[in-house]
Amino acid sequence: MPRLDAHEGAGVSETKPKGWRDNIVLFGALAANLGIAVAKFVAAGFTGSSSMLTEGVHSLVDSGNQVLLLYGQKRARRPADPAHPFGYGRELYFWAFVVAILIFAIGAGVSIYEGYLHVVTPEPLADPLVNYIVLGIAALMEGASWTIAMREFDARRGDLGWWQAIHESKDPAGFIVLFEDSAALIGLVVAAIGVWCSHHFDDARLDGYASIVIGVLLAAVAIVLARESKGLLIGERADPAVIARARAIILGHREVRYVNHVRTIHSAPDMVFVAISADFDDALDMGSAEALIETIETELRAALPQLSSIYIRPEKQAAAVTFPPVG
16 A cells, blocks of 8 residues: 655644643642741751751752742643644653752752761750751641642552552652652651750760761652653653553554554653554555544544644554564
C-alpha cells in the first residue's frame, strides 16, 4: 500500500493541554513551612539549639521548593509554539530536579555543617521549653500538610504499592511534597531527641549530632528525588496499561495486520506523545488508509484523553525497527 508521510499531516493529531489539578498540596505545604520556619528560627535564637536552627533552614528550603514547583507548573502551562511544538510541560520536571539539588546542597549541606560546628564548639543551651513548644506546633502543621499530600497521592496511586506508585508517577509535585513532609516529621522527632538528650546528659554536642542526622536524612531524600526527577526530565514512557490499551484499539481494526510498536513519552504529567507503527492491509488505497487512521485517532483520543499528540505511521512489519522494552 502507499506510504503516508507524517509530515504531510496524515496520522498526526494535536490536542490542547488539559487543565492541571488543583495546587492545594503545594499551597498547603508552603503556608505550613513558612510559619514553621519563622517559629524555628525564633526558638533557635532564644535557646541556641543547633538542631532547631537546622530545622529552621530545612523549613525555609522546603518553602522555597514549593515556590519553585508552583513556578514550574505555571511555566509548564504555556501553550505549544513553533519553538516548542509539543509544549512546555517538561519544564516542570526541570524545576523538580532543581528542587532535589537544593535539598541536597542547602538543606543537607547546611544541616551537616551546622551540626559539625556545634560538635566542635558546643554552646550551652538555654531552657528547652521554647524548643518543645515550637516543635509541637511544627509537628501539627507539618502533620496537616503531610495528611493533605498523602490523601492526594493515595487517591491517585490506585492499586499500586507506595514505592511503585512513586516510581510510576509522572507528577513530581505530588511525591516531592510527600517526601519533604515525611522528612520534616522525622526531622522534628530527631530534633526533639537531640534537644532532650543535650539537657538530660548535659552535653551540648548531642544537639549537634542531631543536626548531622537530619542533614544525612535530607541528603538521602534529595538523592531519591533527583533520581526520580532525572528519569522524568530525560523522558519516560506512559503507563504500560495505556500502551496496551492503545495497542488493543489499533488491533481492533481488521485492516491492521500487525502493530509494530507503540512508543510513548510524557511531555507533561497529563500529556503523552505517542508514535505508532502499524502494518496495514496491502489492499487499502491511500484514501481508505487515511480514513482508517482518522478513525483510529478518534478512538484513541476518546479512550485515552492523555494522548496529546498522536502519530500513526503505516509500515511493513519486516521493515519496522523494533526493540524491547514494550512500547
